[in-house]
Amino acid sequence: MATQRVVIVGAVALGPKTACRIKRLRPDFDVVMVDQDQYISYGGCGIPYYISGDVSDLSALMSTSFHMLRTPEFFEKAKGVRVMTRTRAEAIDRERKTLRVRRLETKEDQEIPYDFLVLATGSLPNKLPIPGVDHPRVMSVSNLHDASAIKEMLSKGAVGRAVIVGAGAIGCEMAEALTDLWGVETSMVEIAPQVLPGVLDSTLARMVASHLDERGVAVYTGETVREILPGDDGESLTVRTSQRDLAADVVITAVGVRPNGFLAAHAGLLVSPRGAVVVNHRLQTSDPCIYAGGDCIEVIHRITGKPFHFPQGSLANRQGRIIGTNIAGGCATFEGSVGSFAVKIFDLAVATAGITHKTAVSEGFDAVQALVIQADRAHFYPTQDLMTLAVVVDRKTRRLLGIQGVSRNGDALVGRINAVSALLARRGTVEDLSNLEVAYTPPFAAAMDIVNALGNTAENILDGLNVTADPDDFETCFLQDAAPDVVCLDVRGPKNAEPFVKAFGDRWINIPQETLAQRLDAVPKDKRLLVVCNSGVRSYEALLQLRAAGIENAVNVQGGVAAIKKSGMIRLDEEGED
Template sequence: MPQHVVIIGAVALGPKAACRFKRLVPDAKVTMIDRDAIVSYGGCGIPYFISGDVSDLKELRTTSFKLVRDEKFFHDCKDIDVLTRTEALRIDREAKRVHVRNLDTGALSEIPYDKLVIATGAAPRRLNIPGEDLPGVHAVANLHDATAVKDMISSGSAGRAVVVGSGFIGLEVAEALADMWGLEVAVVELMDHVLPRNISPSLARMAEHHLAEKGVELYFGEKVLAVEGDGKAQRVVTDKRTLEAELVILAAGVVPSGELAREAGLAVSPRGGVLVDEFMRTSDPDIYSGGDCAEIKNVVTGGTMHLPLGSMANRQGRVIGTNLAGGEATFPGAVGSFAMKLFERNVAGAGLTPEQAAQAGFDALSALVIQFDRAHFFPGKDLMTLEVTVDKKTRAVLGIQGFGSAGDALVGRVGAVAALMQKGCTADDLSVLEYPYSPPFSSAMDIVNTVGTVAENMLAGMNQGVSPEEFGRLFEQKGEACFFLDCREQDNAAPYLERHPGVWHNIPQGQLRERLGEIPRDKAVVLVCNTGIRSYEAQITLEQAGFKDVLNLHGGMAALKQSGEDPNAE
């Protein structure tokens, strides 16, 4: 008798596992069930449907050859049965049956299985506050939410929006509302910077500065207490202020939907994610799980993590499909790579931030570099920022994050390092990484090589410096504790000398050896240039001359300007 595989959940992982399995075992029977009427769609495209980049919601449901992935598609093209509007109530592992209910008729039934896949996804984190369910409040978790939000703003029913949470979805929706629709948008974040689980404060300040330039209001360290309004959302109340809003987007993260697995006696994590092994098997060898409801191995820390990404679900789905057919495919875990667009800038990363590394018990350092994304002489070049986190003891790369205008170029660099991190790599590996070179695409000494060499130097006790935020705090003291030395040519330094007389000083790097007497030895010397390269050379010169407290501004003036810390900014 042909094997019967039942899959609970039919958005990303479920369809991938089902299709892979059917290709390997065409005679087997596969049944997918899902609570929703809409299955197999690209949820990560929702913000771009709201923005208008994706014009028709159906595009998120179609194949590359324009067929809609609905029940008929799966039945006719894949020989897979799909039961929509069907809720899985309970898993009877002993009898190997799933108890289900038809949400339209209320009818109860049982579906027998030989192998089972749990792909129940994740649910938006509820705030449990008054007014959370008012009209005008949306979580943007599915295509129904996407349609409701777009209908509301396209009808002119919302002029001001508040987004709660500054993670991926929160910022992507904030951009969509502000950029395409011209809404006044405020983002409220409980932590002290945007993308707090993904990038360091240094890169966050760059993203925040760009968001502010685009008119997005940002409020950090604030807790949302309530949504108020007369029958619909009109105000968001935090512990520090009240913000007017007709549209409220709840984007405070998601939680894995592992209740069904837990109630069936399967192993789950404290946060509720289904625990799986390298074969994507649960604690029951006849039940697999993956996607947003599961936890996977964190390759960097060796622990587990929840990584709700469609790309992750698809890769895991293929592994599960192979193993359902008797294979032994493995999923090694992940370093947690990501990428996102923010107006005219982009953010990408993989692995741990410096703060996360410290929390995980690593003694780590971070190296930040700003460099052109292609040859300095090639037209169209632009600055890119990379920050790498390295374990001091093992020299292992624990994480890399970046910020820049050329999204494909940024993702290419981060992707290359993420691939190395899967197998384990060191700062030394980055400094000699063979990255494809041609002036229109990269530099002869690529920024990935440069960030590796900077990390190597810092591990050797060289190139000690300050971040843009630390520089800003020191500069507020107006030279009381530090001597600020601009190593650029005089025409670059002139506006700063004029505005900050007696505080800002200038000696071009090429003149430094002859003018050492102009530099005090009883203060910390903070060196500045455009991107941190000439100031590093100046640091070596001063230390060779016996100066004991010399700091280089990592990323230079470019980092200050991108972070909004430029001393000459209005």
């Protein structure tokens, strides 16, 4: 292949990866990156950690692992890539194969010819369509300029109260950043009925919301922000929602992003209804000489088979390598994503892959969810902690559709989610999950690992052995409606059960599972039974015993009392015996 010029629009994640891959394979290629910002090749996902103080200096987000700043000079000297910062791409002339750019400092226009063009134009933060959103103290966290401005306000002590609009990943991360180090009184408003909408199903979302509440963040879900009113002092703000007024010194909007496909659309390239640049499996656009990747495109979801927008730095880097390979003459493909995702929220890690139960139902699957709470390593090992995992499966095909989890031991959780992510991409089944090989030693795993227990639980549900109710069902039929024909059968030890028996009287019956066979006469036959233990294991054994005795009016509450308490439904002290 003759020497070619490759022009890359965007120099944050996908752009630098593409450029470096091309130069490694074809050092003779002329590679040019243009970006309208002065900051390039930075870790945008690290912005909340810079604001929180976990990352002390902004330059750390622009450094290599060997502590060199990724400046234009670095790329030119170390990588052989030319970089034009403060240069905005204005238009693509596909017929002449040129890119018109404007140098923002001199206001001069320039045409750059290309053989191949790469669009790494990223995404744009969504803007609230409400009055007051243009106030200078209403900010997003979409780039390093935003991060620096927010950090400066915090450092000067100018922020005592903050309102975050949006309880997605960025909103939750920013709640931690503002509260933990800076002691800012933080409120979060979310239009959806839960935090992390579309990421978690309701039970695990309630666990996250409960944790936020424990750490002092006021969470208001199911509320719409209607306007932001400036105070008389010109600095304070009032956020007016559909239900309340919230005082703030700064408002941070975290209401999602949209793909930035404007440059492509104006050039006549195919874009999706959501404005994303449409690409094939080689990441070529509708013009074979133009490639695109990262946040400006949509990818195929490997569970639903439909395109979705998944802005992730890790995805952009992988796609950058594929584009670089193809431009250099190779043949690499991107098959799609299962949407693997992780976020740290105070002491809690959240990780998911695939789709939620709610999404699975809306996509036409006959979806079933299994939930397990179990120690993340041998129960006798000192650092063990409870991990919550939920898996979504299709009843007809037994195919795995999604997994989600929360845990205080984030590395342990992410390791499990990553393993199951690989099964999801290969259309794995519940049997594959039950038999997934996990490296075992007590400091890192249990002999029957939680992912295997999760697969076993899903199998038992599909086979009709384990008839379940979710914690939300427990709340609806026991706590809210208080139906007279519903009682809880607690099969834990007496010390565990005592606070609940005192709180709920004859609606909460305690018969330890190991004595149940001898005390079947004490089980009410005219009531609907919600069988509970601490995590759902002993209650499953009890369910089988009841069924063997001809008592069919019982269901096993998934996750047991542990799930109920972690969700914040009941707050009672109990002695640890179970």
